[in-house]
Each structure stands twice: as C-alpha cells, then as structure tokens.
Amino acid sequence: MTTTDQSSASVTRPRQAVSAVRRRELxxxxxxxxxxxxxxxxxxxxxxxxRTPGLRREEVAQLSAVGVTWYTWLEQARDIQVSVQVLDALARALLLDPTERAHLFRLAGATDPTPATVCPSVTPALRALLERIEPFPACLQNSRYDILAHNRTYGLLLCDLEAVPPEDRNCMILSYTHAEWQSSIVHLEEAQRLMAARFRTAMAGHLAEPAWKMLLKRLRDQSPAFREAWERHEVVAHRGKRKEFHNRHVGRLFLDHTDLWLGPENGPRLVTYAPADDDTRRRLDALHALALERRPVAQE
Known part of the structure; x- marks a missing residue:
C-alpha cells in the first residue's frame, strides 16, 4: 500500500465509524x-x-408509505440511503415535535426541507419590530416564500394564519391551494402569475436544494393553475406595488407593498403593507383591534 493509499484509508475509516454511530443512533x-x-x-x-409496545414496524411503514423491509433495515442500522421525502413522512407518522424532527434529520445527515416554526434569522429585535409596525400588516419571509414570522394584523389579512399548520405557511402554497387566502386577493390570476415568475427567478440559485425541489413538486402536484403559470417560464424581479385585498372582516383594502431586505442578497425580507388611502387606514385599525382581541400581546 502506498503512502497516499494509507492516508486515504486513514481518513475513510473515521468517517465510516461516524456514519455507523449515526445509523445506530437513528x-x-x-x-x-x-x-x-x-x-x-x-x-x-x-x-x-x-404485545408490541406502541406501533409495529409494519404500521409505521404503512403510515409513511414506505416498504416494510426498507423500514426494518433502517431500524437495524443498515447502510441505506434515506431521502428527505421519506424522513418527512416518518416525522409525520411518528408525530415528532419540532425538536424531535430536527434531531431526526441531523441523525440522517439531511437538511429539513420544511420551514421551522422558529427560524434563527427571526431575532427578538425583528419580532419587536413586527409589533411596532402595527396596525400595518407585516411579516418576515425567506426567498422561498415561507412565512417565518408575522404580526397580528397580518395574521388576519388574508386568512386566519394561526389556523394554518406551520409547514403550510408559505405564500406560494396558500396562493395556489388555500380557498380563503385566494378569495382575499382581488386580482388573483395576475397575482398568481407574478408569484410563479418571482419563484422561478429565485429558484435559479437553489435548483439542487431539496427544500426548493419539494416545494416545486408540491405546487405542481396540487395546483393546475401553478403548472400552467410555471410552464410559461416567465421571470420577474421583486418590486413594490399597490395591492387590492378583500378582507372578510373589514372589507376592501388598498395597500402599498414593500420588501425590506435583511441582507445583501435577496434572501430573508421584511414584507410590509402600508394603507394607500384613509378608508384603508381606518379599516386596518379595525382589523388590528380584532386581531388584538384574538391574540393579545404576550405579557413579560
């Protein structure tokens, strides 16, 4: 064995040992x-x-839509590849909380494709800023349109966002699949087309990332309107514009949309909606008051 071969083998063995430990822990x-x-x-x-405490292996396999033999091998710590889609299915089948889910993906050496309920980029200062902007609706989004945090007024702007599961709090998903969200957008078809074009523009820098590919697949599977818009291959840059909503609580709203970027690249951003007229301002005040009744300010 040459010196180079020995050096390569000495690096490979520790990696294999770490991989084996991870598989056993998983x-x-x-x-x-x-x-x-x-x-x-x-x-x-x-x-x-x-006699089995809890679920049987075949029941977990059934709930996750994976093969029984494959899942058995996984519990036997065999050296097999695990996709993020399967990990996501297992996390749901096993009713994992956010901490357990993150642990599952770390043990598997994979990146969780779904937005976390708590994002490291959402600092206490940014949460305070969201509250101070009220009664103007505002939220924090990433370039994939995941809603990372929002203030109370935004939470009632297009639907009752608190009733939406955290993994579904994505503006693309909501705009193409959520009936109440869609009914609140006055010019829905135009908005959907623009969002698909912006999403295609943003995705160009993330083509190989599982989270983006899974979101694209979900949109294509669940929405014929998205598939049609996506096949246009249109691309547009983000820009502020006036938007018109019909809120089920307070009526018609004319709002000026602005993106405030939180870094040098088009990643996380603060999305704000300022009233375009006095009637909208008064209606936002009413919506904010309703939001306060539903979700009071947390006491220190």
Missing part, C-alpha cells in the same frame, strides 16, 4: 419514538393479541 431513536405511540393516536385498531 435506529434507536426511531424505535423509541415508534414504541411510545399507541395505535389509537394514529387511527389504528389495537387488537387483542398486541
């Missing part, structure tokens, strides 16, 4: 999460002869 973690869930929690019948 297997143990999956077993522990499986055993703590009762069949009733996931809509399954317990049966009289059940």
């Amino acid at each position: 297997a143990a973690f999956l077993r522990s999460r499986r055993e703590r869930i009762s069949p009733e929690q996931v809509g399954l019948v317990r049966g009289r002869r059940r």
